[in-house]
Amino acid sequence: MGSATCAVTNGSPVICTNGGSSDTSSTFGITWNSSNGAYTPQQNSTNITQLFLSFNSSGNNTDQGEVSGNGYAIKVSSASTSLTLVSNSTINMTESGSLEMRSGKFLSSANNKTITVDLSGVTSENYSLIGNLLAGGARGNTNAGTFGGLGINGSVTVDGDAGINLAFTQANGGITGNVTNTGSNATNIFTFQENGTSTIGGNVTLNGGGSSGSTFANINKITGNVNLYNGTNAFTFSGNDTKIGGSITLLYGTTVFSGSDLTINGGITSGSGASGTLTFNNNVTISGAISKPNGGPNTSGATTTINFNGATNRLNGNINIAETTQNGQNIFAITFGSNATDNIISGNISSTGGNYGNGSQQHTNKIIFQGSGTNTITGSITAGRDSWGGNGKNDITFQQGGRIELTSAKQIEAAGGNNVITFQGNNDSSIVGKILGGMSGASGGRAGTNTITFGNLASTNSGATTPASTGNNSISKSEGGTDAINATGGSNTIKMYGSNASITGKIVADGSSFQNYHSTNTITLGASNSNTITGNISNSTFYSSGWSTNGTNSITFVAGATNTIAENITQSGNGTTTINFNSASGTTNAINGTLEASSGTATVNFQQGSGNAITNILSSGGTNQVNVTSSGLSIGGYIGSTGGSNTISITSGDMNITQGIYIRTAGSDRSNTITLTDxxxxxxxxxxxxxxxxxxxxGSSIHAWNGGNSNTITLSKDGAILTLGGAITSGGGSQNGNTINFNGTSGILKSSSGDSISASGITNINATSLTIQDNGLGTGTLTTTGGTTNLTFKDSTDGSLNGNITTTGGTTNLVLK
Known part of the structure; x- marks a missing residue:
């Protein structure tokens, strides 16, 4: 075996120079001692445990300044271009000894010197080198090694500026120890057999400079850690069950992983202020955390970039930026490329802190999913505030749709920091789990914000809005959970577009226990087909001695053929609830539950649509304000007050109440007021x-009870019709009772249940001209059965009464003005 010109002839290793074939071992003063099939170099019958191969200008081999103890230096004259060591048997430097390749180390300039160690002739289950391999030298020179058998039983260390090219010829040939680049500015290449089991048995530490670095081709396993401090590096994994047994530490430089599916048993750690880049072109599973821990320089904008380009990627550990510095900023930029179609992050994502002196410099996890397919996050997403007052941020974008699927023990939480989550594209997207807009009391406190967007909305020239994306988008509570969206001291801003949008679970805004920290949910629904909220909507106020904090809900429907709130809306405390139906005409808008205000004000605006509906409206201490500007309103149940006021204003369309209107309260100055313009x-x-x-x-249609309470109905169009299916009743000392105003030139009071409408208590009917009809088109009767009925004609010169007035009890007053 060996090179074409330098070859083993009698079993012992040979040393050749300048491309020659003659063994010059004895010339350099060494012999080879054979023991158990291995050879050890000797000088004067003493084993050499450090063999130093190099060049110098004089070829003086007497200078042994680079070695000590049982070391020995071979220094070839600079007149030679090569130094070659060939062996077909194991070279044994002992496990603590070393073989050093130092091409051009003592030369003042690059002279294209090459040192070659050719141990490719070693076969079977023997190591070709026992001991450590050290390589380096001056720029422009090369160290080359070929290792047969099991490879190197020891470590490999690279330094200096001379390149190294090591090849391992057997499928299971590897390195049992560490591989370290201590600062080489050259290119270092390690080539193993494809589809083999080659293993590096220790840590790989790379600290190359500039564009130089290390390349590992066809490696199967690295049992230790991979420490990437600098340089341009590449790992190509080959064979089955490829893995890194430890973790990756990334500071600077660029490193690419390719080849077979890769499992990393540990995680990825990037120091504070670091800005390296990792790219995985293969499928990868990372078991441990991706993290930037505490400590490090106060660097602003330091970005660690991790790219996943393989089809399948599993991140099972957490992604975490801790409160690293008080006035710096660290960023993780994690991208799943367009060819990455099966991606799952199952660990938690968290960012805490940032530059307390510059609020825009937040520690940030910026995660982008570029491709379609499976893009899923199953861990909590948390943005927090650190003890110095910096605020973390998570910015997550699904460009072609994705899912966040959380158990009841996990949530999306803005705990003083900011979460920005964006679902783009035309594929289905969803969040399962609780979205919490919270706050942090650290360093004076700060409200957190969640901003979540599904799809986007485009404006047209007419002013109407239509979704610019499709897909079914949803937010739902986790199994066993109750809340879908909760604001407690912070805020949630949710925008949902696409074809269909839905929220399943409670929407809650509660006042916080921290002074001055109010809570807000702002939700915009604009899917083109349907928008649905299935869950109660509520808010509250937190009261303390001398101060309070409020919760506010604001929900706006800006598009959709059908817009539905399927359960109850409860307004309480000093905050507000506002529901806006702003969809284009031709849509159906419905609240299929009770709109209740126990305190504060709830406002519902039906601004466009062809059908608007609320099941019940109840004021139990607060105020409900319902405004309709298009297509009227249908109440599927009742309008009631047990301690507050309800005001319904309709400027266009009719109104239908299936049951009736009532006030029942021991207090006073409560009211139901209904006004129809047209x-x-x-x-x-x-x-x-x-x-x-x-x-x-x-049996009542309109009922009022107790002093000062009143029901007031005002119909303003000419010929307006008020149809009642029951009686008009009031009592309990009610001073105001029930008032009906026909403000047009005429009005019709009609019974839908017979010939007569009965009135008791205090009843006030004001009209210019009044027609009383039965349940057909015939003449009807208004009958006072108790109390006082005041029938006032506002224009005595042009008024009229068509119908019957009877009194079976109480008093009926006819007043002409």
Whole structure:
């Protein structure tokens, strides 16, 4: 075996120079001692444990300044271009000894010197070198090694500026120890057999300079850690069960991993202030955390970049930036490329802290999924505030759709920091789990924000808006959870577009226990087909001695053929609830639950649409304000007050109430006020007594109880029709009772249940001209059965009454003005 000109002839290793074939071992003063099939170099019958191969200008081999103890230096004259060591048997330097290749080390300039160690003739289950291999030298020179058998039983260290090219010829040939580049500015190449089991048995530490670095081709396993401090490096993995047994530490430089599927048993650590780049072109599984721990320089904008270009990627550990420095900024830029189609992050994602002196310099996890397919996160996403006052940020983008799937023990939380999550493209996207806009009390406190967007909306010239993307997008509570969206001291801004959008679970805004930290949910739904919220919507106020904090919900529907809130809306505390239906005409808008204000104000605006509906409206201490500017309103149940006020204003379209209107309260100054500018009103009747203890409302369409409380209905169009399916009742000392205003030139009071409408308590009817109809088109009767009915005609010169007025109890007053 060996080179074409330098070859083993009698079994012993040979040393040749300048391309020659003659063995010059004895010329350099060494012999080879054979023991158990291996050869050890000797000088004066003493084993050499450090063999130093190099060139110098004089070829003086008496200078042994580079070695000590049992070391020996071979220094070839600079007149030679090569130094070659060939052996077909193991060279044994002992496990603590070394063979050193130092081409051009003592030369003042690059002279294209080459040192070659050819141990390719070693076969079977023997190591070709026992001992450590050290290589280096001056720039422009080369060290080359070929190792047969099991490879090197020892470590490899590279320094200096001379390149190294090591090849391992057997499928299981490898390096049992560490591989270290201590600062070489040359290119270092390690080539193993393809589809073999070649292993580096220790750590790989690379600290090359500039564009130089190390290349590992066809490696199968690295049992230790990979430390990447600098340089341009490449690892190509080959064979089955390829892995890195430890972790990767990344500071600077660029490193690319390719080849077979790779498992990293540890994680990836990048120091604070570091800015290296890792690229995985193969499928990869990372078991440990990707992290930037505490400590390090105060560097702003330091970005560690990790690219995943393989089809399948599994990140099972956490992604974490800790509160590294008080006035620096660290960034993880993690990208799953367009060919990465099966990606799962199952660990938690968290970022804490940043530059406390510059709020825009936040420690940031910036994660991008570029491809379609499976893009899934199953761990918590948390942005926090550190003890110095810096705020973390997570910025996650799914360019072709994705999923966040969390158990009830995990959540998306802005704990003083900021989470920005964006789902783009036309594929289905979803979040399962709780979205929490919280706050942090650290360093004076700060409210956190979640900003989550599904798809996007484009404006048209007419001013109407339509979704610019498709796909089914959803947010839902986790199994066993209750809340889908919760703000407690922070805020959540949610925008959902596409074809269909849905939120399943509670939407909650609660006042926080920290003074001055209010809570806000702002939700925009703009899918083209349907937008649905299935879950109660609520807010509250936190009260403390001398101060309070409020919760506010604001929900706007900007597009959609069908827009639905499927459960109850509860307004409480001093905050507000605002629901806006702003979809284009031709849409159906519905609240299929009870709109209740126990305190504060709830506002619902139906601004466009062809059908608007609310099941029930109840004020139990607060104020409900419902405004309709298109297509009227249908109430599937009742409008009631047990301690507050309800105001319904309709400027276009009719209104229908299936049951009735009531006030039942021991207090006063409560009211239900309904105003229709250009429509008719139809009210059914209660089929049971819904005001027990506050009069009998069974069979009533309109019921008021107690002093100062009132129901007021105003119909403004000419010929407006008020249809009642039951009686008009009031009592309990009610001073205001029930008032009906026909503000047009005429009005019609119509019964839908018979010939007569009965009135008791205080009833005020104001009109210019009034027609009373039965349940057909015939003449009807208004009957006072108790209390006082005041029928006032506002224009005595042009007024009229068509219908019957009877009194079976109480008083009926006809007033002409």
């Amino acid at each position: 429509g008719n009103l139809s009210i059914g009747a209660f089929s049971s007594n819904v005001t027990s203890g506050y009069g009998d409302s069974n």
